Amino acid sequence: MPELPEVETVRRGLAPVLEGRRLTRVEARRPDLRFPFPEGFVQRLTGARLVALTRRAKYLMAELDRGETLVMHLGMSGRFEIARPEGSVRPGEFHYAPDPNPKHAHVVFETEDGGRVTYYDPRRFGYMDLIETATLTDHPWFKGLGPEPLSGAFDARRLETAFAGRKQGPKTLLLDQRVVAGLGNIYVCEALNRAKISPFKPAGTIPRKKLGPLVAIIREVLAEAIEAGGSTLRDYAAADGALGYFQHRFRAYDREGETCLNPGCGGTIGREVQAGRSTFYCQLCQA
DNA sequence: CCCACGACCTGTGGGC
C-alpha cells in the first residue's frame, strides 16, 4: 500500500532500530526483487554503519558510513517486520497486520545490538540498490522527482504549471511523480474528493482558484494519514509487528456505492477505471 | 510531447 504516509510511517518505525547501528549480518534470500540486487550487495552492506534513515517521495534511504546509500522502494506489497522478543505478541495484534508469510521474506538485516529487520514482498515490485551517496540526487530515480508535497516547494503555482493546457484529468497528473512526489492512487482519490474536483475533466480547465485549496487539502490528507500511522506505531510499539500497513479510514477510496462524506453532499461514490487504475469519486460533488 | 495500455508477480475475495 505504500504511498508517502505509509513509507514515512515505516521510516519512523525503523529509524530507532537501525540508525547509528552497524549491520552485522545481511541476508538476501533471492537474487532479485523487481530488479537484481546490485553486485556485492550483501558484502557492501555487512559491517557498514547506518548513519541515517530518510525518505524522499516513496523511497527509503539508508545512508551508510561507506559513502553509499541503500535505497529501498516497497513497490505494491513491500513491508518490514521488526523482530520481537519471544512472548511479546499482544492480544489483538492480528487486527493490525496479518502475519507475514515467511516464504516472502527476501532480505534480512541484523544489527550489532541484536536487532533484526526483515523485508517481505509477495509481489516483488519493490527494489533495493546501493548508490553512491554523493550522486544520489543525479540518479535517474531521483533526478526527475517533483517536490515533496509537505514542503513549501509544492504550491498552487506548481499545479498551475503542471495542469496548464493538459487534457488528462488531474487524477493521472497527480499520480505523476514528476509533478509532485509521493502521492498514490488512494490519496489522490481522497484529495480530489475533499476538494470536490472531478478526476476526469481536463486538468487544464480547473479554475485557478481551486488549486490553492487543492494543495492545502493534499497536505491535510497526507498529514492526517501520517498521524494515523504514528498512532499505530504508538499503539502497537515500533518494536513489534510488521510495518507498512496501518488502519486508516478513507472517505472515497474503496467505497463504491456508499455515500459521499463531504458535508451536505449526500452523493454516491462511483468507481471508474482511469489509466488502468480504479478512481473512486463522488458522482455528485465531483461531477 | 501526450496518452493509453500492457507487463512485472503473487495473493485474495467475490461470484457462480
Next chain:
DNA sequence: TGCCCACAGGTCGTGG
C-alpha cells in the same frame, strides 16, 4: 466447496 476472474497501495516500457 471449488474454480475462475477481477483486482490490488507502483513503476516502466512500448506504441499509436
